[in-house]
Amino acid sequence: MARIPSEHFFEKLGERSISFFTTVYEIAILFMQTIRALPSLWFYRRQFIEQLYAFSVKTLPIAAVIAIFIGLGATVQSTYQSSELLTRAVLVNVIFKTTILELCPIVLSLVLAGKLGASLAAEIGSMKISEQIEALETMSLDPVGFLVVPRVVAGLLMLPVITIIANFLAIFSSFFVSAVTSEWISAAEFGSGLEMDFKVFEMYFGNLIKPAVYGVLIALMGSYFGLKTSGGAKGVGAASTNAVVVSAVFIVIFDYYLGKLLL
Amino acid sequence: MISVRGIHKSFDEKEVLTGIDLDIPDNSTMVILGPSGQGKTVFIKTLVRLIEPDAGSISYDGEDILRMSRREWQAYQNNIAFVFQNSALFDFLDVRENLSLFLRMHKKLTPFQMYAEVSRAITFVGLGDDVLDKYPEELSGGMRKRVAIARAMIKRPKYIFYDEPTTGLDQNNAEKVSELILMLKKEIAATSIIVTHDIKLMRDVADRVALLREGNISFTGTKDEISAETLDFLYETRGEYDL
Numbered sequence: 001m002a003r004i005p006s007e008h009f010f011e012k013l014g015e016r017s018i019s020f021f022t023t024v025y026e027i028a029i030l031f032m033q034t035i036r037a038l039p040s041l042w043f044y045r046r047q048f049i050e051q052l053y054a055f056s057v058k059t060l061p062i063a064a065v066i067a068i069f070i071g072l073g074a075t076v077q078s079t080y081q082s083s084e085l086l087t088r089a090v091l092v093n094v095i096f097k098t099t100i101l102e103l104c105p106i107v108l109s110l111v112l113a114g115k116l117g118a119s120l121a122a123e124i125g126s127m128k129i130s131e132q133i134e135a136l137e138t139m140s141l142d143p144v145g146f147l148v149v150p151r152v153v154a155g156l157l158m159l160p161v162i163t164i165i166a167n168f169l170a171i172f173s174s175f176f177v178s179a180v181t182s183e184w185i186s187a188a189e190f191g192s193g194l195e196m197d198f199k200v201f202e203m204y205f206g207n208l209i210k211p212a213v214y215g216v217l218i219a220l221m222g223s224y225f226g227l228k229t230s231g232g233a234k235g236v237g238a239a240s241t242n243a244v245v246v247s248a249v250f251i252v253i254f255d256y257y258l259g260k261l262l263l
Numbered sequence: 264m265i266s267v268r269g270i271h272k273s274f275d276e277k278e279v280l281t282g283i284d285l286d287i288p289d290n291s292t293m294v295i296l297g298p299s300g301q302g303k304t305v306f307i308k309t310l311v312r313l314i315e316p317d318a319g320s321i322s323y324d325g326e327d328i329l330r331m332s333r334r335e336w337q338a339y340q341n342n343i344a345f346v347f348q349n350s351a352l353f354d355f356l357d358v359r360e361n362l363s364l365f366l367r368m369h370k371k372l373t374p375f376q377m378y379a380e381v382s383r384a385i386t387f388v389g390l391g392d393d394v395l396d397k398y399p400e401e402l403s404g405g406m407r408k409r410v411a412i413a414r415a416m417i418k419r420p421k422y423i424f425y426d427e428p429t430t431g432l433d434q435n436n437a438e439k440v441s442e443l444i445l446m447l448k449k450e451i452a453a454t455s456i457i458v459t460h461d462i463k464l465m466r467d468v469a470d471r472v473a474l475l476r477e478g479n480i481s482f483t484g485t486k487d488e489i490s491a492e493t494l495d496f497l498y499e500t501r502g503e504y505d506l
Contacts, residue, residue: 140368
């Protein structure tokens, strides 16, 4: 078997490292450009409204299905593991907090990273390879203002809305399976489980802060990889894949640090 | 007048433009002719800063556009229209929205005025109002090209750039595009800059011609000054083109 020369390995490692840090730098630059272009949101309001629609109405059915089954799954898992050591109300509290703080925001964001991130990257990537982005520039329109800002702000605003609805559905489905279709817990006990150790900040954290950050990440990654697309249909495919993979990695990294910093 | 001096552009190790000097007089139609792979598209995109050159200067009426800030250039671009090789119509907008986008974003027109402008532009390029509600994917290549010309016309630019306007079109559509280029020049008195490999188009529309070979201008003059030998040299063939 041929040996790989060590210089070749270090060369590749160096290339990959440079490429990684360049990508992170470029994403940071795009983020700064997006912030700078925020005042143009009114100018591009029509694109913004279209993106609000794409980020909400179009994603709601899939979000609802996922949320309902997150609630059902979490309840089945918890009831299976229930023991005499913990009261059922405490278990409901565990289901509630796990769902609101972690399960719904992250599972939903990962799924929407697949759905929205891929479609954003493919949409912008197709525009890039068919010279539509350059056409925008020749019409004195800023591609960041026209394409990125409406998507990022839509992600920032609509992911929390979707997550609030999803959290409600998840808890309702949990209530339905544990208190209505079975007699594992009474409705009153379920209610007292929800109220137990209730912290308002946790509601903000799980319903607003986390999804807002993930919404920005999904839109930013989709836009970035779309704008970087080159080389035809294969390039568009690669951009979509990269957008999904990188969004997912960033989401789990941010999930850890947001929890560590804010909880 | 557009003055280009010492434009260089490289991609990785490959030098695509090797120090181009060129003057394009006002109200003329300048055709930059050359076979594929000589840097025509890179050059025309450099002229409108879609590609930033590595060195050199590009002046419009004595003003160096490469020294303009991004914001200044964005404002200046209202004087410029670009017809892309594959039309580059926005596929998420119908034809009406494609045509009215610039007006909606940059001109304070009433809906009635906007409708009148759009209708005039689409009629000018020989298409009916029924096309306005269609999306680009529903149009043929020739129709898309005409809509792209209408979109350029609606800006009423001082300079209009065409990147390979007849590529991929059948003879009828190519002739129609040649006619439109001439009609548009009369209608809005714009300076037209066309890059093409199509000798027939050059013969039909050019006031002046520049031959691009290996990233530099090898000849400038009127179309009548181009000899068959020059074209043979440019295309590395012997008369295998239609004069």
